[in-house]
Amino acid sequence: MNMRHTRRWPASLAVVAVLVLQLLIPTQISTFPRWVMPALGALLLLPLVWMNPFHLRRDEPWLRWVELALLALLVLANAIYLAELIFYLNSGAANNGLVLVKSAALIWATNVVAFGVWYWEVDRGGPFARAPEHGRTEERADLLFPQMTVDLPGWNKWIPGFTDYLFVAFTAATAFSPTDTMPLTARVKVLMAIQSAIALLTVAVVAARAVNVL
Structure with a gap:
């Protein structure tokens, strides 16, 4: 049986990656200390890792x-950084193309992982709920x-793991649609619409x- 869905550490590692990315946001587009959001996120992540480390x-x-609450905070922080970047872009002070490219890349990557x-x-x-060993009633699929629509040998008991959801987020951010x-x-x-x-x-x-500024 595929047990990838029972692992906690890939999601925890992804959250840590988001917190690190937010620390790398250029100071030009951050109106508050860059450590504030990552610090709040780390406080929320701590009990999750403590209770289920791996x-x-x-x-x-x-x-x-x-x-x-942690995920809402991550998305909210990223949206704030995007709004600040757009404001910086329209302020007339956006004369450093590298800052804009770096900011955009960090916001996009954070968007995918979060x-x-x-x-x-x-x-x-x-x-x-997806893990059969916990015996919980599984809700309808979101x-x-x-793999859920085909009848192929070896896939009848397939359950999506974290990598599958990360790929969904990546394709949605790349194609702007499912x-x-x-x-x-x-x-x-x-x-998905917000993302x-x-x-x-x-x-x-x-x-x-x-790119035009470069």
Whole structure:
């Protein structure tokens, strides 16, 4: 049986990566100390790692609320940085193309990783609900993966892992729309719409202007 879904550490590592990326945001577009958001994120991540450092073994309802609060904070911080970057872009002081390119790249990468964790957390009630060994009632699917629509040998018991959700986030940020995996529920459609909007603004508006400045 595929047990990838029971691992906690890939999602934790992804969150740490997001916090590090936010520390690298150029000071030109940050109106508050860069350590504030990563510090808040680290405080929320700490109990999650403490309770389930490597695998999802202890299932407590409050842990999921902490996880959702952490993910909301990451997306909010990224949206704030994007808004500040757009403001900086229109302020007339944006004469450093490298700063704009670096900022856009960091915001785009953060967008991918943060929403990858979001999809991992919400699909079918979360990783605990998807794990058959926990005996929880699995909710309806939020995402329709290609492996769920075909009858191929060796794939009948397939369960998506974190890498699969990260790939969904990557393709959504690249194509600005769903690709091979379709959103089924309203909550995931909203998440994907927000992610695509952030990616579109970052790539099509900010990065395009940055190239002209170079």
